[in-house]
Amino acid sequence: xxxxxxxxxxxxxxxxxxxxxxxxxxxxxxxxxxxxxxxxxxxxxxxxxxxxxxxxxxxxxxxxxxxxxxxxxxxxxxxxxxxxxxxxxxxxxxxxxxxxxxxxxxxxxxxxxxxxxxxxxxxxxxxxxxxxxxxxxxxxxxxxxxxxxxxxxxxxxxxxxxxxxxxxxxxxxxxxxxxxxxxxxxxxxxxxxxxxxxxxxxxxxxxxxxxxxxxxxxxxxxxxxxxxxxxxxxxxxxxxxxxxxxxxxxxxxxxxxxxxxxxxxxxxxxxxxxxxxxxxxxxxxxxxxxxxxxxxxxxxxxxxxxxxxxxxxxxxxxxxxxxxxxxxxxxxxxxxxxxxxxxxxxxxxxxxxxxxxxxxxxxxxxxxxxxxxxxxxxxxxxxxxxxxxxxxxxxxxxxxxxxxxxxxxxxxxxxxxxxxxxxxxxxxxxxxxxxxxxxxxxxxxxxxxxxxxxxxxxxxxxxxxxxxxxxxxxxxxxxxxxxxxxxxxxxxxxxxxxxxxxxxxxxxxxxxxxxxxxxxxxxxxxxxxxxxxxxxxxxxxxxxxxxxxxxxxxxxxxxxxxxxxxxxxxxxxxxxxxxxxxxxxxxxxxxxxxxxxxxxxxxx
Amino acid sequence: xxxxxxxxxxxxxxxxxxxxxxxxxxxxxxxxxxxxxxxxxxxxxxxxxxxxxxxxxxxxxxxxxxxxxxxxxxxxxxxxxxxxxxxxxxxxxxxxxxxxxxxxxxxxxxxxxxxxxxxxxxxxxxxxxxxxxxxxxxxxxxxxxxxxxxxxxxxxxxxxxxxxxxxxxxxxxxxxxxxxxxxxxxxxxxxxxxxxxxxxxxxxxxxxxxxxxxxxxxxxxxxxxxxxxxxxxxxxxxxxxxxxxxxxxxxxxxxxxxxxxxxxxxxxxxxxxxxxxxxxxxxxxxxxxxxxxxxxxxxxxxxxxxxxxxxxxxxxxxxxxxxxxxxxxxxxxxxxxxxxxxxxxxxxxxxxxxxxxxxxxxx
Numbered sequence: 013x014x015x016x017x018x019x020x021x022x023x024x025x026x027x028x029x030x031x032x033x034x035x036x037x038x039x040x041x042x043x044x045x046x047x048x049x050x051x052x053x054x055x056x057x058x059x060x061x062x063x064x065x066x067x068x069x070x071x072x073x074x075x076x077x078x079x080x081x082x083x084x085x086x087x088x089x090x091x092x093x094x095x096x097x098x099x100x101x102x103x104x105x106x107x108x109x110x111x112x113x114x115x116x117x118x119x120x121x122x123x124x125x126x127x128x129x130x131x132x133x134x135x136x137x138x139x140x141x142x143x144x145x146x147x148x149x150x151x152x153x154x155x156x157x158x159x160x161x162x163x164x165x166x167x168x169x170x171x172x173x174x175x176x177x178x179x180x181x182x183x184x185x186x187x188x189x190x191x192x193x194x195x196x197x198x199x200x201x202x203x204x205x206x207x208x209x210x211x212x213x214x215x216x217x218x219x220x221x222x223x224x225x226x227x228x229x230x231x232x233x234x235x236x237x238x239x240x241x242x243x244x245x246x247x248x249x250x251x252x253x254x255x256x257x258x259x260x261x262x263x264x265x266x267x268x269x270x271x272x273x274x275x276x277x278x279x280x281x282x283x284x285x286x287x288x289x290x291x292x293x294x295x296x297x298x299x300x301x302x303x304x305x306x307x308x309x310x311x312x313x314x315x316x317x318x319x320x321x322x323x324x325x326x327x328x329x330x331x332x333x334x335x336x337x338x339x340x341x342x343x344x345x346x347x348x349x350x351x352x353x354x355x356x357x358x359x360x361x362x363x364x365x366x367x368x369x370x371x372x373x374x375x376x377x378x379x380x381x382x383x384x385x386x387x388x389x390x391x392x393x394x395x396x397x398x399x400x401x402x403x404x405x406x407x408x409x410x411x412x413x414x415x416x417x418x419x420x421x422x423x424x425x426x427x428x429x430x431x432x433x434x435x436x437x438x439x440x441x442x443x444x445x446x447x448x449x450x451x452x453x454x455x456x457x458x459x460x461x462x463x464x465x466x467x468x469x470x471x472x473x474x475x476x477x478x479x480x481x482x483x484x485x486x487x488x489x490x491x492x493x494x495x496x497x498x499x500x501x502x503x504x505x506x507x508x509x510x511x512x513x514x515x516x517x518x519x520x521x522x523x524x525x526x527x528x529x530x531x532x533x534x535x536x537x538x539x540x541x542x543x544x545x546x547x548x549x550x551x552x553x554x555x556x557x558x559x560x561x562x563x564x565x566x567x568x569x570x571x572x573x574x575x576x577x578x579x580x581x582x583x584x585x586x587x588x589x590x591x592x593x594x595x596x597x598x599x600x601x602x603x604x605x606x607x608x609x610x611x612x613x614x615x616x
Numbered sequence: 617x618x619x620x621x622x623x624x625x626x627x628x629x630x631x632x633x634x635x636x637x638x639x640x641x642x643x644x645x646x647x648x649x650x651x652x653x654x655x656x657x658x659x660x661x662x663x664x665x666x667x668x669x670x671x672x673x674x675x676x677x678x679x680x681x682x683x684x685x686x687x688x689x690x691x692x693x694x695x696x697x698x699x700x701x702x703x704x705x706x707x708x709x710x711x712x713x714x715x716x717x718x719x720x721x722x723x724x725x726x727x728x729x730x731x732x733x734x735x736x737x738x739x740x741x742x743x744x745x746x747x748x749x750x751x752x753x754x755x756x757x758x759x760x761x762x763x764x765x766x767x768x769x770x771x772x773x774x775x776x777x778x779x780x781x782x783x784x785x786x787x788x789x790x791x792x793x794x795x796x797x798x799x800x801x802x803x804x805x806x807x808x809x810x811x812x813x814x815x816x817x818x819x820x821x822x823x824x825x826x827x828x829x830x831x832x833x834x835x836x837x838x839x840x841x842x843x844x845x846x847x848x849x850x851x852x853x854x855x856x857x858x859x860x861x862x863x864x865x866x867x868x869x870x871x872x873x874x875x876x877x878x879x880x881x882x883x884x885x886x887x888x889x890x891x892x893x894x895x896x897x898x899x900x901x902x903x904x905x906x907x908x909x910x911x912x913x914x915x916x917x918x919x920x921x922x923x924x925x926x927x928x929x930x931x932x933x934x935x936x937x938x939x940x941x942x943x944x945x946x947x948x949x950x951x952x953x954x955x956x957x958x959x960x961x962x963x964x965x966x967x968x969x970x971x972x973x974x975x976x977x978x979x
Binding site for chain 1: 627628655656657684686704705706707724727728729730753754755756757758759809827828829831832852853854856858859882883886887
């Protein structure tokens with residue numbers, strides 16, 4: 013490669029930062045550079061090109077109407093001065109695109125996002141191949157560094173007693189959901205079509221009528237339809253095309269920044285994948301599958317590639333597989349199984365396809381998710397066993413707080429299910445809400461700031477147990493205003509607070525999510541991801557500092573949890589405690605679910 | 617015989633592509649082989665800067681196009697590639713293609729004069745084109761020297777004041793009509809790329825300066841310092857308005873019986889505003905001097921466009937605006953002695969006749 017003489021000239025009164033960066037890059041690559049100060053006339057730049065015998069000229073200009081003519085004139089001057097055949101001329105600026113550079117008569121155009129390396133490649137007459145720096149290539153296991161040691165031994169002992177009771181209770185129980193999960197596994201694993209059909213017939217007998225009529229008469233539920241083969245192949249082509257063009261960015265600025273999850277579930281697998289790819293490109297580390305709310309209240313799953321007119325993407329083996337196949341290899345994928353009548357089967361399908369994470373919580377699912385506490389307890393034990401078998405960590409979400417259940421009660425339920433998970437060989441992840449919950453609206457803990465009470469939750473959980481924490485869901489929820497929905501700034505500040513507190517993961521909303529009166533848009537998702545990235549960049553290793561209230565409230569929360577657990581032990585039955593409201597009462601806003609009531613069976 | 621016609625604009629949105637499109641349509645009616653290229657990116661649906669819609673070129677079968685690689689899949693015309701050239705642009709290498717299925721085309725041809733010349737030669741010599749149209753870009757004019765004649769598109773997008781617009785166009789017209797040196801003058805054989813100062817006796821030693829362009833103080837000073845021994849100043853490259861003014865300020869009456877020879881009017885037009893340049897040329901003449909060009913580029917016609925993109929501050933966007941087209945046409949026609957056409961409303965019949973007359977003259 014020959015050494016080039018490069019003249020860099022801002023055709024602007026002031027802007028030349030980009031040129032200074034490129035100058036440094038060119039010099040590091042052994043080229044001679046001359047950087048002209050700003051505010052020279054075009055004729056003076058032409059003369060400098062001649063005087064310096066420049067091989068390449070890089071012009072920078074911020075573009076507005078009329079300025080295109082100035083740049084066109086510059087090229088004409090170079091041509092009339094006889095320079096165009098021996099001097100390469102490139103133009104850079106925020107509004108420059110290749111089409112505009114071509115229209116203006118330049119040899120290359122460098123728009124926003126241009127790297128120094130790209131400009132160097134132009135100078136050296138070689139093709140620019142973008143470097144893969146800053147792109148994550150590995151999945152992060154957020155449970156890896158945790159041993160789940162309990163610091164609060166009294167709480168651990170109470171939890172063990174409760175877990176003993178649960179395991180004892182469920183030991184001779186089963187449900188149709190557990191039977192279906194095993195049949196689903198056989199359908200997936202069988203290689204014989206006739207055998208699969210035999211399993212399907214058995215499966216259909218264990219389902220609600222709407223699912224039964226799908227298997228027996230090929231009838232689709234209302235507002236659902238199968239995707240055509242053209243649609244399925246178009247989807248695969250779309251994914252291939254996007255993957256070939258995608259250069260994903262990284263959200264984290266330091267190692268302590270948490271992994272960032274987004275949620276999807278438009279109903280349409282194609283749209284879901286488009287959202288996932290957009291979020292991957294803008295740095296999301298993980299994605300969470302949302303299924304329709306009716307799915308939680310229906311016994312049995314459908315099969316095939318199915319799209320849904322309303323929110324929530326239908327769980328079928330094929331739908332989830334197409335999502336899995338669209339994911340970048342480093343993207344974490346969670347399929348939620350935390351509520352509803354198909355919890356064990358959800359974990360089986362997710363596990364067989366290779367999901368990284370699932371979500372299980374008996375307390376939330378039965379107090380705010382609509383499923384009968386007894387039914388969900390029996391199903392959840394089976395589901396946790398599958399999660400352990402497929403090495404899928406699961407978060408234990410405390411969204412019952414959104415119904416008004418105080419954090420200490422929700423945490424008591426979360427810790428019970430976590431301890432149950434540990435006993436069954438699983439890897440639970442604590443998922444406290446990190447938002448403006450009804451409890452604090454009523455009791456005023458967030459009147460001054462959003463920091464202290466959220467920090468108190470993390471301090472409290474860390475005081476009790478050494479376990480991974482994933483804040484949700486989504487962080488900053490219920491901070492909406494009518495004019496701004498949930499602002500990206502609010503999400504980003506919550507993300508940095510979570511990072512300050514050393515949590516492992518966060519789930520974020522899109523700035524048009526909730527009350528947006530329409531579908532979530534990619535632009536809003538990107539806005540929120542960018543804001544999160546900017547906030548991580550802003551704080552780096554610096555931390556937010558809560559007031560002394562955080563520690564005080566953490567202690568109060570821990571005492572509250574202990575008292576709740578004592579009351580559950582005293583009650584003698586975890587399931588009965590759920591019905592009685594010990595882990596969230598009707599006064600709090602929690603109502604034991606009715607879906608699947610009286611459906612638990614005693615094993616033969 | 618063949619004819620290469622450039623369509624140059626005085627600004628963006630003055631109607632270059634509308635003019636090119638109208639000429640194309642007329643040419644298709646008389647069944648003549650056509651080559652088409654541009655010195656920039658034209659044919660895009662939306663203007664790159666104002667975001668207003670722009671006309672696209674509709675090309676018929678057998679038209680020969682020169683356009684960049686990435687533009688081949690824009691539009692809906694289909695092509696047979698005749699040559700992939702080594703000419704690189706930000707939109708990929710230039711291809712010379714034959715239209716095999718008519719449709720809308722995106723034309724982004726070579727933007728340097730020398731590359732344009734190569735493409736034109738290939739179109740005429742090897743692919744049989746009788747007429748080659750070169751669509752302009754923005755206010756660019758320099759590569760147009762590689763044509764046989766130009767049509768200038770001007771209008772409200774350049775200036776919404778009709779009187780100023782007419783005055784400026786008249787200046788352009790006058791500059792393009794500067795006298796050329798007669799055929800027997802020896803300067804035709806000069807191939808220098810530097811400024812030359814010729815003495816009274818042309819057989820005596822001439823002085824070659826360091827620059828080909830007149831763009832700075834030191835060159836102006838050097839010329840004035842040597843003016844006593846100089847009869848002809850030959851400038852082969854760019855002439856900047858500011859430097860020419862400086863030269864005039866220094867020369868004054870010294871211009872008497874001296875001649876400034878420029879390579880072509882384009883080298884002058886590139887360097888400044890037409891009215892100011894014409895003013896400087898007239899000063900030379902008033903002081904007894906002469907101005908000639910080595911090569912004359914004929915101005916074939918002027919098309920005018922009353923449209924301009926009107927900026928609406930309150931909306932932060934552009935919307936269509938118009939000036940009085942009757943007044944514009946009347947005043948422009950009085951000012952210049954070439955056809956003046958409102959292409960959008962009058963069509964290109966007059967233009968076609970002008971081009972055919974030129975083609976006839978060439979043969």
